[in-house]
Amino acid sequence: MNADVENLTEKTDNLSIGDSNYSTNWNNLSGKLKLQCIEKMELKERLLLRCTSKSEKTLVDSNKIQASFAEFFIFPEQSTVSIKLKNKPTEHLALPRGKNYKFIVPLIESLLQLVSFDQLVIRSSEKIDFTDELSGGQLHVKCFWHESCSNKDLMYWLNALKSSEVETIKFDADLNENFPFDKLLKVPNIWIDKDAEIKKTFLVQVLKDGTMDDFKKTFSDRIVCNSENLIRIRTDNPAKQIALELGIDEGEDYDDIDALQYIRMMVIPSELQEEEYDWNTNKWMNLLDPERDISYWDSDSDVYDSDGPGEWEFDYDDD
């Protein structure tokens, strides 16, 4: 079928995407084309471009860069940011020893805006509240591990994670005698309010006795299963429940640290029977506390390459 010659120009005109003006500089490019250029920039260039103006910052931040792993190490005497983008080697940025940690906070602020993290590890001094320097905003992280922090920072991260799509949260609070455990008890309520996804997990290692009793007391009207080391509570979604599991380290003598507790909270399918899944207690306890079982790490497993604590192996058919 031949088209009329007279229609040819019209046909090509109709192909126009609406803007017949040529682009002769960056500002004349459409947002879509700018984003195509930005997604081909390295992390450093994106960080610098977002410093040029508010509009470029908004544009750059709208196109998240993927990192498989990052660690923010913030201490008065030494601060380091390590980040591993997908298919790239790990990059480290360290402040000179003794340099005030506040100099690295703007970089962290930018990374939190710009990067979507598979795994984000934060180790910070209990003596500093470095989150005071952060302006807030949504976190884009699947697995969040906080190894140490001040209580103020802890609350900052808990609040920031409320609205994120995080799958697994791990807090290592065994050295923090003032860990605000009452705040931890609010996590199930947040999940209930948000109808959190199945497998959403919160792991915490804490120096605190009576955890299970506190949990039972707080959620007494929701308990559907209650045993020594496992409590299940119903949510507002009939298909989901929340399990609180207390990890017992049978091979250790805790005479000197008798209140050390390994706790896992997880959203599970309501119909899941206890005998249908493998709780993998040792696995998640080792993820919380790698030093408790050195043999675990003698295997080929690598904590950062493993499936992570959010990938529990349910013996359960989703269908």
Place this chain on the structure above:
Amino acid sequence: MSVENAPVVDVDEAAIPVEKKMYYRFESNDKKEFRVSELAIQQSETLNRLVEAMGYTSEDVENKPAIAIENIDGKTLKLVFQWCEHHKGEAIPVDDGSVPKIVEIPEFDAKLMDIDNGLLFKLIWAADYLNIVQLLNVSCKKVANMAQGKTPAQLRRVYLLPSDEEDEAAKRAAQEAQDPRAREVEEEFEERKRQGGNSFF
């Protein structure tokens, strides 16, 4: 193959190649005419669909006017067709989002894009308009590479980026162009605020 040897023929400058392969004729908005092979055209989803819809025979190509591409000038179109001829027959990348995009700029493309920034941005626009996926990839990568090693101040100069203040001024000018009364109302409001009035109306 070098840029100079690419088989795109600018009719104003060189003889029309005599080959049995199917060629199409295109005309830029400044009336430059080009002959481009059917295989090269396949790199452009837009042009490929267009010529398929037209169903031209070899005779039609010779007897009917060249296909007009109204939005692109001859200088840019020449680069586009040189690129298409050099890469004809190559697979067109499919972006399924599963793999992070790592774009390498081949030597030919690097030489082809050794041009001023204005022309480079025109090339990006043309590659997008004509839906030439890989040309868009490499030209955007070239623009991305321009940022390497630059400070924010240098980036402003390289990309001719407006400052926040210039951005605001441009927005205000655009608003005023749409509604001249809006600015007057805003100024009146500000004046009343300065005078301590709480209510505008």
